[in-house]
Amino acid sequence: MRRALLGILGVAMGTVLLVAAKARQPVPAPAPGPAALAMPAGPAATVRLPAGTYTVTGPVERTPHGVVQLRISVAGGRLVDVVALRLPVGGRSTEVNQRAVPVLRREAIAAQSAHIHAVSGATNTSRAYAGSLQAALDAAVHGARH
């Protein structure tokens, strides 16, 4: 029993320490010079957003059921919100998106990138969402602001 309590304490302290250390992990400074800007981060990597607070609207992505367009909010160089400006509506699409969009938004903010996995049953929306998000993030990296 004593060991179990020690174990719980260890997990608690370990988690706190790890999460705190991770939060203090130095975020690489925005790459200076045009050479770096010419090569935006690949889709798998965390996007290095320029510091500052701003929003960027992504392009319109098409799905078989309609279009998807997003606007991202950045604060202090971190992706803090994703708003869906346009989504497929009508019939099952509305119902599917009500379920999928919160999950996609949450995943995007947690990941700080467009590398998010598809929500089951909403593959097309997920793909378009990731596409619009990636484009918005790329635009932000290149300095486009709205």
Added chain:
Amino acid sequence: MPSRRVSQPPPGRIRTHSIALAVVFWSGLALAVAPWWYGDAGPVLIGAGRVTGLVGGYVLLVQITLVSRIPPVERWLGGSALAWHRDLGIVVVAATLAHVGFTVTGYAVLDRTPLVFEVRSVLTGYTAMVSALVATLVLVAVVATATHAVRARLSYERWYRIHLAAYLVLLLGYGHQFADGRELERPGFARAYWCVLYVLALGSLAWGRLVRPVRMNLRHRLRVDRVVDESPQIVSVYVTGRRLADLSAKAGQFFRWRFLARGMWWQSHPFSLSAAPNGDWLRVTVKVVGDHTEDMCEMLRPGLPVIVSGPSGDFTADRRTRFRALLVAGGTGISPIRALLEELPPRAVVIYRASRWQDIVFREELHWLALAREASVVYVIGPRDAPGPSHAMSPVGLRELVPDVRLRDVYVCGPDGLVAATDRTLRELKVPRRQIHLDRFEF
């Protein structure tokens, strides 16, 4: 007789493997959490949810390995494997509940929605999340029934049936790990490593619980030879089989016994050998309590096939660190003690604790064993709080009985209370921890 003492093998070297096991455990854990550390930086609460989830999943697989009965675990950890299993079970529950709490709260903060809606959104928005919820509930139930307070009120049979549901946790929990776990959903190191962890844990389980027992039983084909009454409540079962001389069992170890009689074949019970294995027969000595043991005396006809799993346990003579030993037995705890007396060096002292003289078994065997092994047997009879027994089991009394107790290995087997009390007494007498070997009646 100095010549006989010289012929004894030197004391065994114990616990040399504990460092290796610790290294394996910690490096395994580090590798399990590493993908999160090198992955995306997300909000703090969600990060905490991921870390606790990874830790919980990892310790769950360690739990499976601990009870898989593969030889390294049986030999290196022995009885303490079960103690670790019980303690780590509580850690798994704590980590899992923290994982659920942190993740849902983290998402709720992100979405700026109330917790209740967030729970629904998580359950419907992700693959395999409903089964993960069921896995969590089963896990809590399984661990709750394994705590001392509840465990004491359940029969072994019922507890065992509930505990089997733990496999459901593995089955229902793994889906959400691989479908939704940020670290595991895509191919890469994390996914490969976690697959290896699953294969190792399930492979150990299949090896230790299926392949080894089947091979062993096919080889030895054990059968009941005869049943002997030792006292009104205690019976000995003699079991014979083929090639028993090749059986690798040692005195002090136990097997899990499954007697293939009607109504009994589906349950197996851990009983210690009550005599050192000798090539002709094995013997277990059982007190008639519980649902199962009562049937035993009536059903056990000679020739009845027996299936065993084992041998298990590290309560063996090769764990000793000294040339002399003190053996403390309480009630039917005499079984492994009686067996150990054959394999330990001469001049051991046996303290046999019982409430009444009627409960004493093996008097004659102990008498001739004591003669043959130059051992002495001390019977301490009476209720726990009677002046005689309570003095004998106190630090002062034990020192009077065995003046050189600090130079001996001490083997203790019996009910929980006796084992714990004796352990305390030995600590007070400053007997080094590595010389104390405990075997509790609990599974």
